[in-house]
Amino acid sequence: MKKETKLKIKIAEAATGRYIENRRFTIQSLAKELEITPKQIFDLFPNRSSILRYYYDSRILIYREQISSIKEYSTFTLSEKLNNIFLSLLDQFSEHREFVLLTYRDMVGSPVRSSAFEKLFKEALREIFQSDEQIATSAKILQNRFLYHAIYLQFHGLILFWKNDESHLYENSMALVDKWCALQEEIFYSKIVDKGFDLGKFLYYNSPINFTTSCALTAKRSEA
Amino acid sequence: MSDFPSSKYARGKIFAKTGLKVGTNYATHYLKSLANGTNDKSALHKKSAEQVFGEFTKLRGTALKIAQSFSIDQGFLPEEFSEVMTQAQYKVPPINRSLVRSIIKRELGQYPEQLFMDFDTRAIAAASIGQVHKATLHDGTKVAVKIQYPGVRDTITSDIALARSLFKRLVSDGPQIDEYIDEVKNTLIHETNYIREGESIDRFHERFSSHEVVTPQWIPDLSTERVLTMTFIEGVHLDEFLNSSPDRESKNHYGQILWNFFHKQIYDHEEIHADTHPGNFLFTPDGKLGVIDFGCVKSFPEEFFMDYLRLLPTHLHRDEPAIKELYYRLGVLKADPDTDEKENQYYQFCMNFGYTFAMPYLEKSFDFGDPEYKKLIRGYTKNAPITNEPRGNKHFIYSTRVHLGLYHFLMKLGAKVDTEGSQKVVEDVLSDALNDE
Ligand SMILES: Nc1ncnc2c1ncn2[C@@H]1O[C@H](COP(=O)(O)OP(=O)(O)O)[C@@H](O)[C@H]1O
Numbered sequence A: 001m002k003k004e005t006k007l008k009i010k011i012a013e014a015a016t017g018r019y020i021e022n023r024r025f026t027i028q029s030l031a032k033e034l035e036i037t038p039k040q041i042f043d044l045f046p047n048r049s050s051i052l053r054y055y056y057d058s059r060i061l062i063y064r065e066q067i068s069s070i071k072e073y074s075t076f077t078l079s080e081k082l083n084n085i086f087l088s089l090l091d092q093f094s095e096h097r098e099f100v101l102l103t104y105r106d107m108v109g110s111p112v113r114s115s116a117f118e119k120l121f122k123e124a125l126r127e128i129f130q131s132d133e134q135i136a137t138s139a140k141i142l143q144n145r146f147l148y149h150a151i152y153l154q155f156h157g158l159i160l161f162w163k164n165d166e167s168h169l170y171e172n173s174m175a176l177v178d179k180w181c182a183l184q185e186e187i188f189y190s191k192i193v194d195k196g197f198d199l200g201k202f203l204y205y206n207s208p209i210n211f212t213t214s215c216a217l218t219a220k221r222s223e224a
Numbered sequence B: 001m002s003d004f005p006s007s008k009y010a011r012g013k014i015f016a017k018t019g020l021k022v023g024t025n026y027a028t029h030y031l032k033s034l035a036n037g038t039n040d041k042s043a044l045h046k047k048s049a050e051q052v053f054g055e056f057t058k059l060r061g062t063a064l065k066i067a068q069s070f071s072i073d074q075g076f077l078p079e080e081f082s083e084v085m086t087q088a089q090y091k092v093p094p095i096n097r098s099l100v101r102s103i104i105k106r107e108l109g110q111y112p113e114q115l116f117m118d119f120d121t122r123a124i125a126a127a128s129i130g131q132v133h134k135a136t137l138h139d140g141t142k143v144a145v146k147i148q149y150p151g152v153r154d155t156i157t158s159d160i161a162l163a164r165s166l167f168k169r170l171v172s173d174g175p176q177i178d179e180y181i182d183e184v185k186n187t188l189i190h191e192t193n194y195i196r197e198g199e200s201i202d203r204f205h206e207r208f209s210s211h212e213v214v215t216p217q218w219i220p221d222l223s224t225e226r227v228l229t230m231t232f233i234e235g236v237h238l239d240e241f242l243n244s245s246p247d248r249e250s251k252n253h254y255g256q257i258l259w260n261f262f263h264k265q266i267y268d269h270e271e272i273h274a275d276t277h278p279g280n281f282l283f284t285p286d287g288k289l290g291v292i293d294f295g296c297v298k299s300f301p302e303e304f305f306m307d308y309l310r311l312l313p314t315h316l317h318r319d320e321p322a323i324k325e326l327y328y329r330l331g332v333l334k335a336d337p338d339t340d341e342k343e344n345q346y347y348q349f350c351m352n353f354g355y356t357f358a359m360p361y362l363e364k365s366f367d368f369g370d371p372e373y374k375k376l377i378r379g380y381t382k383n384a385p386i387t388n389e390p391r392g393n394k395h396f397i398y399s400t401r402v403h404l405g406l407y408h409f410l411m412k413l414g415a416k417v418d419t420e421g422s423q424k425v426v427e428d429v430l431s432d433a434l435n436d437e
């Protein structure tokens, strides 16, 4: 990871703490905390909000760094790779839980506005699906923008679940990720699709939250 | 009966016949009546035994643990039960490699590649409520890392509630059944706390480190309630050991260590490793016996412990008045067997089984590999009188598991052990208890 990127991440993570204390924190106070000059921050970010958004974008960068350190990553199954991206993000969010709960919906979970995080997330998903050799040929046609969007919406659902998760270290959220990814793998590795299984319908009935569901359907319609 | 060739077991054989007859009748009658709905318990009329058993499928990992608790896997109950409850489908599916990393990160603060010099994300063994991984610490120490499946604790609580209602359909409702279920429930809940297990590992290591037994050492810095790190013990399980066609001497050697380990625990009468299951013992290359899995350790109340031990000499001497008194105290008998036919059936069965069970303590050495003895024990355990009225002190659940587990292990191993020393252990502990009174 480049030195500049590391600094940007450090600034963004410190900013999440500032934000919890005071939503209108000043760049000066942030610079002081990090023992750098405000100019150094302004060289990297145009404004406060871009710093906070970068917190989200950089989660994907850290996720990518992590995969490169997992020796056997290339042997992971589809389910394990999906688990990995969900859990990596969830692990990271758990470290800044308060901030994430305050800002997630506005910054990345908005159904109308798309974010850089969304783009990076979907790119990572595409890599997971396209690099997988075991996926049944027939299931390959499902790998389109709609699929990545649907999974992205599932991720929002997971965050909502995690928000209300009172179990030890959010272990129920982990269990949900595990079950959901196993189901995905089942769909893509087996020939369920061949039997005319309709993914749209499937997602409709399985979405953890309703707004996800309606978005999934809207997305389907707009793709069609 | 030609089933039991005449030999030194002649005495056990006669008793066994009565026992078997009673046992077979009870078990088959009971299961038949369940299936036909002719059992007197009205709730059972609607559900056949199969349907009820079928519902155990909802229990998964917990069912396996319950089965193990009641020694069902040791052939203590009829096959109809054991088949349903020990099927692979009840095992918890393996934890995928990403989840393993994430659990370690959450529990221990960092990902495995940061914490360990080497961490194998593929489990070396599936445990009933989690799985075990092999890893190497930065200082080169080989360790075993046991990881619990997320949410298991909650599952156990709800599974036990379901099991309770199922059992209550199978047996007559009473305070006894609740007592048994609570005993199993508390034990299982304790088993989910790996800190507790780590502390037990420490205590056992202290007690047995200078012995022919090896036990792991706990590594508390890398342990939490859900992740347990301990030193790794090289060795093979019973099946693999037997596959290597070991000679008689080597079988006897390991058998003797296990027998001594068990009696040393009786001698100390502190805590007892209460999960005598082949998975929990390792045959190490340097001729030691590895003892692992301290999730289920028990300290029996003194009174029960002594009464349980007294069963051995009283049965060997067939001291019926003393046996009866013990049976009353231990909740095996509820009325006088001389006047009550049902009680008499229980009494005969238990007394004969008890005698057979005490046989190894009769002479200087005992050959657990003797096929006749195996046949006898199997006859009793398979045909135990399953009535819809469970009996006996709740502590029997785990004392039986330990003792029967020991016998099954030694029989499978085919070991001949020196039992003279252990007779003395039992005598000493009992006479100490007398002196204390
Ligand atoms: N310290 C250890 N050294 C070597 N193998 C171990 C160790 N601990 C556990 N194992 C392996 O993992 C398996 C399951 O571990 P165990 O503690 O018995 O789990 P459970 O409590 O679920 O029965 C064991 O049968 C053994 O093969």
Ligand SMILES: [Mg+2]
Binding pocket: B277, B279, B280, B293
């Ligand atoms: Mg075990």
